[in-house]
Amino acid sequence: MVKMASSGTAILRRISASMALLLGVLILLSTGSCDEQVPLIMWTSEGVSMPHESPPPAGHIVGQQQLASYLEKALNTGPQNVVLFLQDKMSIEDFTMYGGAFGNEQDSVFPNLKGALTSSSSPLVLPAVSWPASNAVIGQLQDQLETTPLYMDPETLSQLRLNASSPALLVFRMPYSMGADLISAKEILSGNDEVVGQVLSIMKTQSVPYTAIYTGLRPSREVASISVEVELGGGRSLLQARGGYRDRQREREGQRKIMEKAEIYSPVEFKKGDETCIMLWAKGLSVSILQKGRWEEHDLAPSTFGEGVKPSLQGSSCDKSKSRLVLNYENVLGFRNFKLILVMSQRHYKVSARRWFTLDNVELEYDGKTAAFNGSRHIYAPAEYSYRCESVTNFRWPLLIPRSTKDLANQWRVSFEDFQIQGFNLSGTEFSYASDCAGFFSPGIWMGLMTSLLMVLVLTYGLHMIMQLRTMDRFDDPKGPAISVPQTE
Template sequence: MPACYATPADHKFLLLESIFPVSAQGTPALFWSPEKPLTHLPEISGVDPVSANLLQQEYLKPLMQHSTESAVVFLKDRLHIDDFTKFADVYSLDSDGGAFKNIKSFMDEYFSLEIPQVKDPLKAVKELKSSFVGAVHTADSLAAVEKLNLGPSQKFLLIVELSPSSDLNDEEQTIASNDVTVGAVCHHLQKRGIKYTAMFTGKSSSAHQAEEFETFSGRHLLDTSESNIGTFVNISGAYLFLREVLVHIAHKDEKITLNLTVTDTFADESDINNNTALIQFDFDGTSKNGTGDYTVKITFNTTLKGDRWTINKILLSVDGIGEVGSNGSLSDSPLRTDDMDLVIPVLYSYHCSSMKMYVDYIRNKDLKDFQGTYVILNGLQMQPFNVQNEAFFNAQDCVGFFSRGIWMGIFSSLILLVILIFGVMMVLNLSTPDRFDDPKGKTITIAQAED
């Protein structure tokens, strides 16, 4: 998705929800310049956060180190894209910007650019400050700016520290107050005839906008205290969580249920790369009737492709099964997941409360003797790529496209619809009685025989 470059005629203030997820991680950064178009800047992807280094090299440097222009950075303590959703009245066609009234006015009137999510913008600002060629000033109000010796012939970097939010309840009031400060400072610079490029951003993402994820500790509503007990591991930056695993092996007439234990090292053999991840779960266990020891390996092959990552295949290996012909063992046997959506948005994790998968003997005839063999992973959550803020991102659940509830609703609606159509057809087939006398016509007289 290209960057949101704007002119006074076509700009729509921060209607980012139609392009970017509202739960985007990172801090927005807004640029505007009264004099200079911003079309030479790189395009922005709607799913990938901009790093501090990229912000510095590709945006701040070209914009704010021009030989004849000064730079102004407005820094709020915390800022999230949800703040615009809540306080900017973005869904109203006649909106004046709400708490961001002055910022909206500048974005509409001047050349502007929006970056919806930046990782650690404060780091980029510090790098700009250390490398800026010219005077560097810091202020926290219009009065402090007025005291500075600023002029159109002097190139400078002005960093304006906006008022922090002391309480979540006064967030809108604080934003509105800071917006007034931004407007006052920009108008003051214009009166002095200073050419500048401005940026409005936050030091960090809003604390109250922390992303939702399964915490695996404490209790959830209507949950028992045991329901969130599980094992969490971090393997080379990949986050994995598993509560329990059950393997049921049906080999011809023999049925084996394995009692497995999830340990802290259950995923140590996983191999994580930039665009591929081999997630391997290893378990040692015994059958519930104590007939033997078994080693179980479950492998997830995942790939990162652009704006999504996919689970390509899931394989099961079990050592310890007695050799019975060519079909007596399970080695890298595919598991069937036909009703599960295994394509996940790039920033999201994958979660399944109870993931039941059968050995795929339908496509692999060599596994026909294992018909009925299945694996259940309870409380599974994984995110092999793009883990941010040391937490799982919002999860895509393993519910199929049509759940049982949806089918129940569809069938119930169809039954009611059939009844309605039948009733309407019955009403339409009613005819007006035509066996009565016409009051304007000749009277019908029926002669009666006399005795």
């Protein structure tokens, strides 16, 4: 009887904690929209607790420094094996619209997430985290754990053997699609929850304690107005006034504009004397190496671009015909000294009667070895222009080609997102007019042209067949002699 009473008390405590957690989420949700915020959920494996963290006050948006403080406190006492579920887009409405993961709803799209939060002794839900802060989660975890992230899927995780004494950062990327109807988003979120369930089940079979984090890179939707009423103790109280909402909306709009301006960081500049001769900018920059049958990725963008970031450019040079930009890094994928080198040249072409510049080589130097890619076939622009491309990689429609099949470049992946570079004829500290890599004919245009051509051919063939029809010059008269058709052998 005592055991039954204690178990019943524990269940009631869990239900009360879940209801209190849901109430806190709704209070925070009612004070703002999600046009610039994403939620972050953190919990530990069953039987492991982390220090209790009180949620921020209503209307407060968790920034990068405050989020780093939350993560540091959790990892100092919690498990060092971190499982990060990183969804492309996420908003708090994804949990409230499709069956909450925090309350007592029966029809929920997130049964695995709900079960994990219920079994955890100290879950933490941050409904309003600025999306620049959520983008920096990987870098913050990497610095605190002093390990490189491993991008995985459930099948790869089942083959990996983890050790509770050595930290590990396991990243699971999950999609998000918002189509014309809400059913597609609901199905994808349900599939993501199944992935969460598979990963947590594998971690449980390995008996390794872990800290799990579920967040997104961008908000999934915008909400113009939210008003929430909560019934508590028989009475009803309005949590948000209409006039105050407008004031906070104006304040959030100003914060959004400030964040948009802060996101556009200045490019990397190499100066010869007082004049800038090389400029490089990219929204995303990463390198990956193939080790033990899987790709290990390192994000170089935080240490290359951003406010206050000044990578070492030792070894760079430039003149009228050659430009060489050398980016020096430390501790990249286990290599103490790591260099990313971009070599450009320009010369006069008689056919076009003008000068062009090409990105001849993209080189990776590490531990005395070099992996080189040739980009001159695809990456070129007039000498007085800059070159811009949405994606520059050596995989998935590659623009960078290894020098040979035996080159070390086959073990590496280099990826630039929203890439722009200029190595000649710079005036001031701004890029010149950009020559974009996008072709004049997009795939959609080609499909339309081919379909139109096929329809014209079918119509032409049909008209030709109709014009070849001939009527008979004689008809069979039943009153006269029958028409005889001679047979030819």
